Amino acid sequence: MVCLSEGFYEQEVTVVARLLLGMRLVRKNADGRLAGIILETEAYRGEEDLACHARAGRTHRTAVMYGKAGRAYVYFTYGMHWMLNVVTGPEGFPAAVLIRSIHPVEGIDQIKSNRNDRPDPHLCDGPAKICRALNIDGTLNGIALFDDENSLWIEQGKGVSDLRVRTSPRVGLGKTPEPWKSIPWRYSVDCRDLIN
DNA sequence: CGCCCGATGTGCT
DNA sequence: GCACATCGGGCGT
Numbered sequence: 001m002v003c004l005s006e007g008f009y010e011q012e013v014t015v016v017a018r019l020l021l022g023m024r025l026v027r028k029n030a031d032g033r034l035a036g037i038i039l040e041t042e043a044y045r046g047e048e049d050l051a052c053h054a055r056a057g058r059t060h061r062t063a064v065m066y067g068k069a070g071r072a073y074v075y076f077t078y079g080m081h082w083m084l085n086v087v088t089g090p091e092g093f094p095a096a097v098l099i100r101s102i103h104p105v106e107g108i109d110q111i112k113s114n115r116n117d118r119p120d121p122h123l124c125d126g127p128a129k130i131c132r133a134l135n136i137d138g139t140l141n142g143i144a145l146f147d148d149e150n151s152l153w154i155e156q157g158k159g160v161s162d163l164r165v166r167t168s169p170r171v172g173l174g175k176t177p178e179p180w181k182s183i184p185w186r187y188s189v190d191c192r193d194l195i196n
Numbered sequence: 197c198g199c200c201c202g203a204t205g206t207g208c209t
Numbered sequence: 210g211c212a213c214a215t216c217g218g219g220c221g222t
Contacts, residue, residue, distance in 0.1 A: 078216080
């Protein structure tokens, strides 16, 4: 298995969000590998994107998004949930891809245990569920995702045809104004359309 | 399955 | 203070 390169993440955030579909998110722990195929992503792009955390400018929390591509941006929200994002684009421009859903393929027993034995379809079908399932938290903020010497990375997958990719507005934006509320920067593929 | 709502801590106004 | 890139339980359909 081959890690996606640092250069891969330097592309435009919407391109990275699209291309991450079908790739393999891998978490290494003491017992081995936990992994899943990426099924759903969202792009967050720059200070002008009023849904992006960087809308408030550079702060302690958002600093990672302004840094180099290919690093994890992991943040805490709603008092109990962690979210995993991938920093993209040139250094200095804040942009990141939120990983929203994966299809578990390695370490499934431990993933089920981490998820308190939820039914299969709901093991990893949400950004906070993924972090719980793979034991991802703020200690991984800033980690390089193109290096399999680390404990979290993304590997090359089989790829997904454009015909299988769905786009739609991003989820959970609440009062975010247009055009940001409706811009179709959510990318998804049905698990059944993965090539096995 | 869908809708409603409470949980619970942090960052920014 | 309050909003928040969410989740899971409860209850109605």
